[in-house]
Amino acid sequence: MDRRAWASDSRMASIDPGQTEANFAGRRRVVDGVLTPSEATAPITPGQYAEQDFIIVPDFLTPADCDRLLEMFDQVHGLVKNRKIGIDFWEGRIVYMGDVAAHDASAAEIMGGFQKRATAMLGEFYALTRPLWTDTVQLNIWEQGSCLPPHTDNSNPDGTAHSTPWRDFSSIVYLNDDYEGGELYFTAKDRVLKPKRGMLVAFSAGYHHEHGVLKVTEGRRITMPAFYTFDQRKADWHIYPELNAPVPTPTATPAPAPAPAPVQSLASLLTQPATSPATDPLSILSPGGQAPVWQPPGKWRPPG
Numbered sequence: 192m193d194r195r196a197w198a199s200d201s202r203m204a205s206i207d208p209g210q211t212e213a214n215f216a217g218r219r220r221v222v223d224g225v226l227t228p229s230e231a232t233a234p235i236t237p238g239q240y241a242e243q244d245f246i247i248v249p250d251f252l253t254p255a256d257c258d259r260l261l262e263m264f265d266q267v268h269g270l271v272k273n274r275k276i277g278i279d280f281w282e283g284r285i286v287y288m289g290d291v292a293a294h295d296a297s298a299a300e301i302m303g304g305f306q307k308r309a310t311a312m313l314g315e316f317y318a319l320t321r322p323l324w325t326d327t328v329q330l331n332i333w334e335q336g337s338c339l340p341p342h343t344d345n346s347n348p349d350g351t352a353h354s355t356p357w358r359d360f361s362s363i364v365y366l367n368d369d370y371e372g373g374e375l376y377f378t379a380k381d382r383v384l385k386p387k388r389g390m391l392v393a394f395s396a397g398y399h400h401e402h403g404v405l406k407v408t409e410g411r412r413i414t415m416p417a418f419y420t421f422d423q424r425k426a427d428w429h430i431y432p433e434l435n436a437p438v439p440t441p442t443a444t445p446a447p448a449p450a451p452a453p454v455q456s457l458a459s460l461l462t463q464p465a466t467s468p469a470t471d472p473l474s475i476l477s478p479g480g481q482a483p484v485w486q487p488p489g490k491w492r493p494p495g
Contacts, residue, residue: 206395233382235383329417
């Protein structure tokens with residue numbers, strides 16, 4: 192899979208995909224979820240959100256949507272926490288979008304709408320020339336004492352096989368902020384982000400945006416992560432049911448394709464706090480159960 196699916200003036204064009212000494216130094220600063228800052232370590236302040244080479248959108252989800260998903264997590268987690276997923280670190284911590292959909296379709300629609308809007312934002316922000324597909328949307332719990340060492344979402348520093356090498360971008364929405372610790376630390380940048388409820392953070396999956404979760408010292412931290420790929424074969428069918436839909440029989444007069452959903456300006460979201468998400472989810476999919484038709488919005492453009 193060619194990972195260079197972006198325009199020549201994309202932010203991705205200036206990103207080094209490999210490890211640098213900054214990655215090694217950043218990893219050494221984090222031991223058991225505790226960061227020992229360097230002289231250059233600094234927080235990312237709200238005034239610096241728009242200056243980053245990754246997406247930070249405060250109030251991406253409304254408080255009401257956050258509360259709804261927190262309620263659904265508590266309802267569903269008890270039913271699935273003993274399920275084995277084959278990865279020790281994540282056992283008992285994940286509620287998938289399909290789990291939520293089985294209990295409350297409208298709550299699952301919040302997760303689906305988030306995924307579509309975030310996908311479109313990544314495409315515009317990084318001037319992508321091919322569509323992205325989401326391979327999972329989850330709700331995750333981080334209990335007191337939890338942390339995650341610095342990592343990328345598609346490769347291992349020692350060159351060993353990674354479980355999800357197809358991932359090209361990642362995102363997280365934070366559903367609560369009534370806890371202590373749990374900051375997001377970017378090793379290569381030596382920067383720390385303190386998440387707020389409703390915030391979206393989205394970035395490339397490689398070493399330039401290598402990140403770790405510092406230890407949660409009090410309370411519990413609930414997040415909604417998603418991961419994106421250029422490889423349609425890895426798309427989650429819960430998110431794209433049309434990929435498994437039967438091919439319709441041709442008719443004499445084909446129904447017209449529905450118009451693509453309106454696209455809200457990414458610049459407006461990055462330059463000023465949003466009070467609520469767009470009413471209509473941003474989407475690169477054609478609704479109505481048809482095969483997806485890519486409609487490049489905003490700065491997205493086809494190659495050539």
